[in-house]
Amino acid sequence: MSALVAEELVVRRGDRAILDRVSLRVEPGGFLSIVGPNGSGKSTLLKALAGIWPTSAGSVTIGSKLLDNMHRREIAQRLAFVPQDIRMDFAFTVQEIVAMGRYPYRGRFDRANSADRDAIDRALERCDVEHLRKRFVTTLSGGERQRVAIARSLAGDPDVVLLDEPTASLDIQHNMEILDLCRALADAGKAVVLATHDLNVVARYTSQVALVDAGKIAYAGSRDDVLTSKVLKSVFRVETELLRSQGGHPVFVFHRRQERT
Amino acid sequence: MADRRMRLSVFYTLLLPVLAISILSGIAIGSTFIDWQTILRVLGIKLLPNGWVNVHSAAHADVVIVWLIRVPRVVVAAFVGMGLAAAGAVMQGMFRNPLAEPGLVGTGAGAVLGAVIAFVTGWSIHSVITLPVAAMIGAVIALVLVYAMSTRGGITPVGTLLLAGIAVTALLAAVSSLLLSLSIVNWQVAQEIVFWMMGGLDARSWVHVWLCAPFVLLGLAAAILQARDLDLIQQGEETAAAFGVEVEGAKRLLVITAGILTGASVAVAGMVGFVGLVVPHAVRLLIGPSNRALIPASALSGAAFLILCDLVARTVHPPVEIRLGVVTALIGGPLFIALLLRRYREASIL
Numbered sequence: 001m002s003a004l005v006a007e008e009l010v011v012r013r014g015d016r017a018i019l020d021r022v023s024l025r026v027e028p029g030g031f032l033s034i035v036g037p038n039g040s041g042k043s044t045l046l047k048a049l050a051g052i053w054p055t056s057a058g059s060v061t062i063g064s065k066l067l068d069n070m071h072r073r074e075i076a077q078r079l080a081f082v083p084q085d086i087r088m089d090f091a092f093t094v095q096e097i098v099a100m101g102r103y104p105y106r107g108r109f110d111r112a113n114s115a116d117r118d119a120i121d122r123a124l125e126r127c128d129v130e131h132l133r134k135r136f137v138t139t140l141s142g143g144e145r146q147r148v149a150i151a152r153s154l155a156g157d158p159d160v161v162l163l164d165e166p167t168a169s170l171d172i173q174h175n176m177e178i179l180d181l182c183r184a185l186a187d188a189g190k191a192v193v194l195a196t197h198d199l200n201v202v203a204r205y206t207s208q209v210a211l212v213d214a215g216k217i218a219y220a221g222s223r224d225d226v227l228t229s230k231v232l233k234s235v236f237r238v239e240t241e242l243l244r245s246q247g248g249h250p251v252f253v254f255h256r257r258q259e260r261t
Numbered sequence: 262m263a264d265r266r267m268r269l270s271v272f273y274t275l276l277l278p279v280l281a282i283s284i285l286s287g288i289a290i291g292s293t294f295i296d297w298q299t300i301l302r303v304l305g306i307k308l309l310p311n312g313w314v315n316v317h318s319a320a321h322a323d324v325v326i327v328w329l330i331r332v333p334r335v336v337v338a339a340f341v342g343m344g345l346a347a348a349g350a351v352m353q354g355m356f357r358n359p360l361a362e363p364g365l366v367g368t369g370a371g372a373v374l375g376a377v378i379a380f381v382t383g384w385s386i387h388s389v390i391t392l393p394v395a396a397m398i399g400a401v402i403a404l405v406l407v408y409a410m411s412t413r414g415g416i417t418p419v420g421t422l423l424l425a426g427i428a429v430t431a432l433l434a435a436v437s438s439l440l441l442s443l444s445i446v447n448w449q450v451a452q453e454i455v456f457w458m459m460g461g462l463d464a465r466s467w468v469h470v471w472l473c474a475p476f477v478l479l480g481l482a483a484a485i486l487q488a489r490d491l492d493l494i495q496q497g498e499e500t501a502a503a504f505g506v507e508v509e510g511a512k513r514l515l516v517i518t519a520g521i522l523t524g525a526s527v528a529v530a531g532m533v534g535f536v537g538l539v540v541p542h543a544v545r546l547l548i549g550p551s552n553r554a555l556i557p558a559s560a561l562s563g564a565a566f567l568i569l570c571d572l573v574a575r576t577v578h579p580p581v582e583i584r585l586g587v588v589t590a591l592i593g594g595p596l597f598i599a600l601l602l603r604r605y606r607e608a609s610i611l
Contacts, residue, residue, distance in 0.1 A: 052502040076505035087497035089357055090550035100493060104505040108489055153503070 001064060003028045003191030004049065004079075004160045009058035011041075011048050011215075018044050020215045021058065026193055026208075028159065031186035033202040034195045036212035037236060042195040043084065045212060046162050049193065050081035062160060076104035080153030084164040086145055088137040094148050095133045098123055101155030119155050127151035127181060143174030150181060160191045167201065179205045203227060203250040211235055224250070267547045269554055276558070280565040287335040287568045288327060290576055295327060303327040329466070337465040337473060337529055338571045339564035342536060344477040344526035346563025347484050348519040349537030350545075350556050354491040355515050356419055359545065363523040363537035366426040366516055367403035370433035372527035373458060375399020377437045380454050381444050393472045393528035400524030403429055408516060417512060419498075460533035460586030462571050469529045476525030481560055483518040488552035491515065495550065533586045535593030536563055536570075542600060 004026045011019040019041050026032050034042050047053035049060055051067045060067040062078045070078075080101075088097070101123065102116040112120070124130040127147040132140065137148060146166055153161060163182065167175040183205050186192045196202060202209055202223065209226040211219040213235045219226045227250065229240045241253040289295050303324050305314035319327075348363035356365065364370065379385040379395035407429045411421040437458070445451045484491075490511045493501035498508045526533070541559040548554055567589070574588045 047499070050503060052499060072502070072507055073505035076503060081499070081503040083497060083499040083503070085497060085499070087357060087495070087500065090359075090495050090545075092492075092550055096549075096551060097496070100496070100504060103489060103493065108486065149500075156504075 002026065002061075003030070003063065004193070005061040006045075006049060007059050007061075009045070009048055009060065010056045011044055011053060012056045018215050019048060019055075022212075022215075022217050023058075024210055024217065024220065026160070026191040028191055029186055029189050030208060031183065031192045031206045032194070032208040032210060033206040034193065034210050034212055035197070035199060035202055036218075038197075040212045041215045042212050043164050046081065046164050046193065046195050050079060050162055051075050052081065073104045077156060078158055079160040080156060080158040080162065082149050082153050082161070082163045082166060084166075084168060086149045088140070088145055088148075091136040091138045093133070094124070094129055094135050094137060094140070094151075095120070097137055097148055098129075098151045098155050101152040104156055119157055123151040123155040126154060126184075128177075141174075143170050143177065146170065146174070146178055147181070150178070154185075158190070160193070161185055162193045162195075164195045165197065166194070167196065167198065175201070199227065199232070199252050203252065204245075227252070266549045269548060269558070272548050272558060276561060276565065280561060280568075283565045283568040283572070284335055284339070287338065287572050288331040290572060291326075291331060292579060293326060295323060295331075299323050300327055304332075333467045333470050334462050334465050334571070335568055336470050338462055338568045340470070340473050340477045341462075341526040341530040341533065342540075342563035342565070342567030343481060343560040344473070344522040344563075345533065345537040346540040346544075346559040346566070347477075347481050347556055348522035348526070349563075350541035350552065350559045351484050351487075351491065351515055351519045351522070352537070353541055353545075354495050354550075354552055355512060355519075356423060357495055357497070359542050360538070362534075363519060363526075364430065365423060366520065367407040367429040367433065368400040368520045368523040369527055369532060370430040370437070371403025371406075372396040372400040372524055373532055374403075374433045374437045374440075376457050376528075376531070377440050377454050380450050380457070381440050385453070389466070389468050390472065393469065396528035397476075397524050399433075400520060400527065403433060404516065404520040404524075408513070416509060419512070422516070456584060457531040458586075459584035460531040460589070461574070461582065461584050462530055463575075463582055465529065473525045473529040476521050480518050480522035480525065481556070483514070484522070484556045485553070487511065487515055487518065488556055491552045492550075495552075530585065533567070533589050535589045535597065536567055539593040539597045539600070540566055543596070546600065546603075 002025050006022060006024050009019055009022040010017060022045060034045060036042050044053055048055050051060065067075060098120050099112060102112060102119060124133060127150050129144065129147050129151055132144060137145060140148065166178050170178065179201060182192050182194060194206065207223055209223050210217050211226055211231065218235055219231050229242060232238065232240045239255040243251045243253060245251050285297060285300065288300050289297060299319055302314060302319045306316055306319060307328050345363055352361040352363055352365055353359050375395040375398050376392055379392045384395065385392040407422065407425045408417065411417050411425040441451060441454050490506045493504050493506050494511060502508045540563045541555065544559045544562050545555055548558055570588045570592060571585055574583045574585045577583055
């Protein structure tokens with residue numbers, strides 16, 4: 001059974017379709033990258049998949065259940081969404097932030113039980129933020145915050161993890177840390193969906209790619225099928241030089257047209 | 262860097278005696294000093310079952326001063342302090358800004374305008390209830406107006422809510438000032454309006470306690486019930502939704518909660534500034550931002566703060582009472598500046 005299936009999803013704002021009959025499928029252990037130009041609908045697609053952006057038509061299925069038939073809390077137990085804009089303005093400790101990931105499992109006034117504490121510890125450890133446990137999130141670096149936000153999502157032990165541009169503001173080292181973590185999540189059987197601008201990230205880390213252009217899935221499939229010079233030229237309007245790294249994965253070098261006369 | 266928090270037990274060990282002392286001194290100190298034994302005797306006569314305390318053990322004059330004048334005033338101060346501080350905590354969480362204050366969604370200005378209308382039309386003379394009721398109606402209308410203005414298709418962005426709140430507040434304040442300037446020829450009415458705008462608890466009675474206490478308690482309970490949703494909304498609305506919060510419904514409830522708390526407080530005390538801004542902010546610095554702890558702790562701190570401010574207001578320059586809003590601003594302002602400077606030094610510990 002697929003972990004996440006979207007069928008013919010349509011999202012409208014006024015008369016305009018932001019997403020137009022988008023379908024995709026992610027298996028457990030799958031790692032799908034969603035790429036596309038600015039404003040193509042990547043973020044909206046992720047939010048629609050997470051059920052926090054209203055759709056006009058189509059369906060999303062998590063496991064065997066239709067998203068529309070699930071309560072918000074039930075969705076939160078099965079699917080984690082890490083938004084691009086992570087707000088950590090208030091001086092909660094890292095432990096308190098990660099503990100919020102257990103809220104969907106608890107009543108308003110229930111105290112954390114041993115299962116909650118175990119899940120929190122595992123999430124802290126997995127994202128390598130255990131040593132920061134007692135630190136205030138307001139004192140953390142961008143990369144640390146991002147890892148804490150992912151830990152918060154993992155504390156709920158979701159089957160599906162959606163991440164919107166998790167590396168947008170990070171330096172190379174932190175960038176790679178986050179992506180290694182995503183890869184490890186997929187290897188551990190979670191379905192991971194990543195929206196990103198960075199095609200070299202996609203090339204290095206993911207096997208499946210969906211290329212979104214103007215609200216539609218223009219191309220979808222394996223990395224090597226989708227990320228070709230021809231496809232990238234038609235969607236991003238740039239010339240692409242495809243190299244190979246020593247490790248064997250593709251590396252892209254981009255040129256604006258006038259540079260290559 | 263303040264990477265340490267005060268334990269809740271330590272916080273309450275410090276706060277509860279301060280609250281008790283402020284209540285006792287609020288009752289004891291005034292134009293006639295009343296010693297604490299007399300206070301306890303009167304409270305015993307009134308609160309304990311008949312016959313437990315000898316009714317004749319306190320002079321009638323003392324009973325009147327303590328039970329009919331000082332106690333209701335202190336109790337009203339406590340509820341107003343609780344209401345404003347809890348509303349401030351809710352607003353700061355919802356707007357994700359520690360500088361937000363209870364009046365932001367128009368309720369304060371609406372309550373003032375309601376009261377001003379009651380003064381100008383002369384309704385306020387008929388009954389002691391008319392004024393606070395008019396103020397509450399004003400607060401509710403302002404809140405509904407602001408919310409309706411900033412909601413499109415069932416979605417209310419907090420940025421728009423904030424702007425609508427500021428605009429409606431400015432507009433209603435202008436109407437209040439207009440009514441004030443038109444009634445300046447009738448000095449008595451104008452004086453009452455000016456006093457109301459500066460806040461005060463003079464001549465507050467048990468009626469005022471009954472008018473404000475149920476709403477403040479209701480609002481407080483609602484705020485505590487929503488504390489966890491508020492924790493998540495403080496992390497951003499998308500994050501809150503991702504963790505199971507029905508964000509739009511939660512925001513609506515939070516705004517109504519803050520509106521009830523603010524409206525009930527302003528209705529019996531007039532405009533009292535800075536309590537809702539400074540108290541939750543200071544308490545958050547001490548015990549951390551988790552709303553389950555922050556809301557009740559802010560409420561009790563607000564009670565102690567306002568009782569003490571009222572005590573200052575009526576004892577500093579007798580027989581003239583300084584208006585309560587002036588005292589809270591004069592004490593709260595510098596306190597707030599001190600907190601701001603501390604924040605600059607310690608870099609974003611909110």
